[in-house]
Amino acid sequence: MLELRLVQGSLLKKVIESIKDLVTDANFDCSATGFSLQAMDSSHVALVALLLRAEGFEHYRCDRNISMGMNLTNMSKMLKCSGNDDIITIKADDGSDTVTFMFESPNQDKIADFEMKLMDIDSEHLGIPEAEYHAIVRMPSAEFARICKDLSSIGDTVVISVTKEGVKFSTRGDIGAANIVCRQNTTVDKPEEATVIEMNEPVNLTFALRYMNSFTKATPLSNTVTLSLSSELPVVVEYKIAEMGYIRFYLAPKIEEDENE
Amino acid sequence: MSEIQTLEILEELSSLVSDRLQVVSYKWLSRNFLVSSNIAKKLLQEFVEKTKDDLEVVYTVAGWLKKAPPTFHIRLVPQPKLEEAKHDFDGNCSVQVYSVQSCIPKDPAAIWNAEYIQAEELSKQPISVDNCLRDNRFCGVSNSLVKRNAEGAPAAITVPQTKGVGIPGQAVGSSVNQIGSSLQPQPKKLEQASPKIALQSSNVTTPKIESDRSGTCDIQNKELDKDKTSLSIKKKGQSDKSSAGTKTSLANLWGRASSKSKSTNSSVEEKCHASKPNGVLDSADAQISARENLEAASSDDESGVNFKRASNDGGKKRRVVLDDSDEEDFETAVNLGSPNVPSTKSSQDPKQKSRTSDKEKSILNFDKQDECKPVVKEETEVDDASHYAKEEFSALYMGKNVRNAISERVHGKSPDIDVSSKNKVPEAAPCSPKRRKVLKTHIDERGREVTEVVWEGEEVGMKETTASKNNADSVNNSIGHTGKAEENGPANPVNRATTIKKSPAVGSTEPSHTTGKAGSKKGANAKDPKQGNILSFFKRK
Numbered sequence: 095m096l097e098l099r100l101v102q103g104s105l106l107k108k109v110i111e112s113i114k115d116l117v118t119d120a121n122f123d124c125s126a127t128g129f130s131l132q133a134m135d136s137s138h139v140a141l142v143a144l145l146l147r148a149e150g151f152e153h154y155r156c157d158r159n160i161s162m163g164m165n166l167t168n169m170s171k172m173l174k175c176s177g178n179d180d181i182i183t184i185k186a187d188d189g190s191d192t193v194t195f196m197f198e199s200p201n202q203d204k205i206a207d208f209e210m211k212l213m214d215i216d217s218e219h220l221g222i223p224e225a226e227y228h229a230i231v232r233m234p235s236a237e238f239a240r241i242c243k244d245l246s247s248i249g250d251t252v253v254i255s256v257t258k259e260g261v262k263f264s265t266r267g268d269i270g271a272a273n274i275v276c277r278q279n280t281t282v283d284k285p286e287e288a289t290v291i292e293m294n295e296p297v298n299l300t301f302a303l304r305y306m307n308s309f310t311k312a313t314p315l316s317n318t319v320t321l322s323l324s325s326e327l328p329v330v331v332e333y334k335i336a337e338m339g340y341i342r343f344y345l346a347p348k349i350e351e352d353e354n355e
Numbered sequence: 356m357s358e359i360q361t362l363e364i365l366e367e368l369s370s371l372v373s374d375r376l377q378v379v380s381y382k383w384l385s386r387n388f389l390v391s392s393n394i395a396k397k398l399l400q401e402f403v404e405k406t407k408d409d410l411e412v413v414y415t416v417a418g419w420l421k422k423a424p425p426t427f428h429i430r431l432v433p434q435p436k437l438e439e440a441k442h443d444f445d446g447n448c449s450v451q452v453y454s455v456q457s458c459i460p461k462d463p464a465a466i467w468n469a470e471y472i473q474a475e476e477l478s479k480q481p482i483s484v485d486n487c488l489r490d491n492r493f494c495g496v497s498n499s500l501v502k503r504n505a506e507g508a509p510a511a512i513t514v515p516q517t518k519g520v521g522i523p524g525q526a527v528g529s530s531v532n533q534i535g536s537s538l539q540p541q542p543k544k545l546e547q548a549s550p551k552i553a554l555q556s557s558n559v560t561t562p563k564i565e566s567d568r569s570g571t572c573d574i575q576n577k578e579l580d581k582d583k584t585s586l587s588i589k590k591k592g593q594s595d596k597s598s599a600g601t602k603t604s605l606a607n608l609w610g611r612a613s614s615k616s617k618s619t620n621s622s623v624e625e626k627c628h629a630s631k632p633n634g635v636l637d638s639a640d641a642q643i644s645a646r647e648n649l650e651a652a653s654s655d656d657e658s659g660v661n662f663k664r665a666s667n668d669g670g671k672k673r674r675v676v677l678d679d680s681d682e683e684d685f686e687t688a689v690n691l692g693s694p695n696v697p698s699t700k701s702s703q704d705p706k707q708k709s710r711t712s713d714k715e716k717s718i719l720n721f722d723k724q725d726e727c728k729p730v731v732k733e734e735t736e737v738d739d740a741s742h743y744a745k746e747e748f749s750a751l752y753m754g755k756n757v758r759n760a761i762s763e764r765v766h767g768k769s770p771d772i773d774v775s776s777k778n779k780v781p782e783a784a785p786c787s788p789k790r791r792k793v794l795k796t797h798i799d800e801r802g803r804e805v806t807e808v809v810w811e812g813e814e815v816g817m818k819e820t821t822a823s824k825n826n827a828d829s830v831n832n833s834i835g836h837t838g839k840a841e842e843n844g845p846a847n848p849v850n851r852a853t854t855i856k857k858s859p860a861v862g863s864t865e866p867s868h869t870t871g872k873a874g875s876k877k878g879a880n881a882k883d884p885k886q887g888n889i890l891s892f893f894k895r896k
Contacts, residue, residue, distance in 0.1 A: 134889055138888050138890050139887070139888060141893070220890070220896065327892060328887070328893075344893075345889075346888055348886055348887065349885045349887050
């Protein structure tokens with residue numbers, strides 16, 4: 095028996111919207127500690143890891159660990175039927191091949207049940223080691239989204255280089271080249287507008303902008319984004335989900351660090 | 356052949372068959388591992404004996420049929436039906452492994468898919484490369500008179516000319532042969548033929564089986580085959596008739612560059628040049644459409660189209676509607692040139708229009724030949740044309756394999772290429788009219804490159820138009836898609852331009868040739884060699 099009641103239902107909608115373009119089908123794993131998902135995109139270049147901790151739900155009941163394979167497109171279709179202020183409850187019976195999304199309007203005068211068929215998905219769970227990253231950049235998520243969007247109109251890849259000066263995003267394409275430098279800036283009124291760079295070693299990595307852009311779909315989930323970079327590791331693009339958990343995107347770098355890319 | 360080698364091949368065979376699920380025929384095997392076709396058959400036999408349980412075998416059963424009059428018959432038979440098939444034969448029949456595969460494909464065409472691709476690749480190699488198709492070293496049929504001429508000796512030029520005169524008779528003869536008995540006569544015919552034709556004869560074994568297969572994969576098809584041949588005779592009349600107009604109209608359709616060029620240096624003379632090879636060329640078109648009609652008879656969905664086509668033989672006008680300003684020009688050009696205007700988009704058959712009788716046509720043709728002799732360029736034109744006509748008859752039966760012969764030939768002129776692209780039609784036709792999904796790139800009327808995924812069988816119409824366009828556009832303009840661009844005749848700049856434009860379209864008839872811009876871009880995105888894999892960083896739990 096599984097019953098998860100999420101008061102802020104729109105959050106679940108945003109989460110699904112942010113990953114459904116990257117991953118079509120995924121297993122949602124529910125345990126006593128929380129509701130999580132880990133999935134790779136079809137080309138095995140990017141990985142998304144989602145965690146919604148049990149504490150974030152108004153009511154969380156998960157009798158035994160259960161893994162539910164869902165088609166994210168279908169799930170998104172159903173979740174779109176909920177209002178933005180609706181309370182969403184996810185329900186599943188043990189051994190059942192369906193999951194039920196229940197949408198309650200805030201004043202409880204409308205209750206909708208959507209039952210979705212589950213699917214068997216063979217997915218490999220990857221062990222993601224804890225790692226010390228050479229550089230960690232925290233910046234406003236909207237800023238990051240803007241940069242990725244702008245650069246992708248010029249080129250296909252972005253070179254992210256972090257130095258003491260700041261973080262530089264650069265690209266090069268048929269029509270020209272672009273460089274965007276964000277300096278460390280902690281002297282702002284609101285902490286979420288700060289750009290904070292923690293750097294142990296300078297890093298210089300190349301990534302496919304296509305994926306970066308897809309990650310920025312999670313921007314509505316959080317005001318800030320954290321980029322963790324190490325020269326021999328995938329970049330981690332993390333959006334924190336307030337009081338609940340996080341959504342992390344891992345993206346393998348382009349193997350050659352080529353400025354001309 | 357050494358034991359080790361045999362073992363290696365057998366090992367590879369099993370991986371091909373069971374892992375890659377490929378249909379491995381003896382031909383493929385022979386070409387791939389450079390062993391003779393007999394050895395290849397033995398290898399297959401050995402392989403079958405070793406791993407009998409896990410695979411399906413298609414046998415070639417050859418012998419004289421019991422029924423009168425006795426005909427020599429070659430049949431492809433799946434293992435379960437082998438005994439049954441043997442009963443149909445009189446006395447001893449030879450049984451050889453034709454191919455091994457993990458399962459009998461639903462679509463009989465799949466049986467030769469692999470070898471077709473292989474043959475295509477081989478024939479696409481630059482002519483300087485002496486591959487096994489070119490020198491025909493593994494073919495079971497040998498003929499000391501036959502010499503492959505991969506270097507492109509000009510000597511061959513004379514041959515087709517003399518040949519050309521004989522075209523109609525010869526062609527009819529060959530098809531009569533076909534009707535009379537099954538495929539046996541074909542190699543003979545080819546062997547007697549002059550070097551040029553003989554070039555093809557090296558391929559004969561393949562086509563023989565090819566066409567045979569078309570009959571025997573599906574046993575009932577045999578009857579069909581016969582129908583085909585008779586049909587083709589019938590059609591021949593019409594085919595030769597088709598008018599010179601195709602050229603102009605096609606050229607117009609093809610793009611502005613070519614039509615402009617025509618208007619600038621167009622002269623009566625040029626027109627008649629154009630028209631005469633074309634007439635002959637068209638006969639090939641008609642043959643193909645004969646095939647198609649046949650095909651139509653066997654496939655319900657297409658019949659509508661084909662009947663329409665047949666009715667067009669009456670000589671009605673067809674108009675191309677082009678939404679551009681040149682429309683009027685096109686129309687006039689079309690009307691002047693011919694009643695029949697192929698449209699790229701429609702799969703209707705443009706060719707079957709008849710204006711002049713075929714006799715006239717051929718006469719014109721030969722006259723022209725004489726005229727042209729002094730001029731090398733023109734000579735080759737005509738040469739090609741007559742050639743083409745000649746070939747097309749065997750092509751009809753040889754299916755795709757003619758292609759190989761063609762590309763091996765020195766004169767990679769456009770008509771030849773046309774033959775090759777056209778031959779694909781018949782080749783696809785007998786076994787499966789509409790099966791293959793193919794990425795096609797062509798230039799549309801506005802000069803945009805269009806890449807689309809189409810089912811090959813349904814594309815017939817378009818292919819033809821492409822092909823005939825080539826005929827029409829520049830007869831002595833050779834198309835580089837067989838890697839023979841360097842052999843281009845004295846193509847003028849305009850011609851060259853059209854070649855460039857055309858080649859994607861021509862290439863589009865060859866699946867392996869299609870790399871549309873869009874496609875390649877996507878492909879690059881999908882598998883960027885530089886893109887790291889997340890799995891190389893994180894271990895599976």
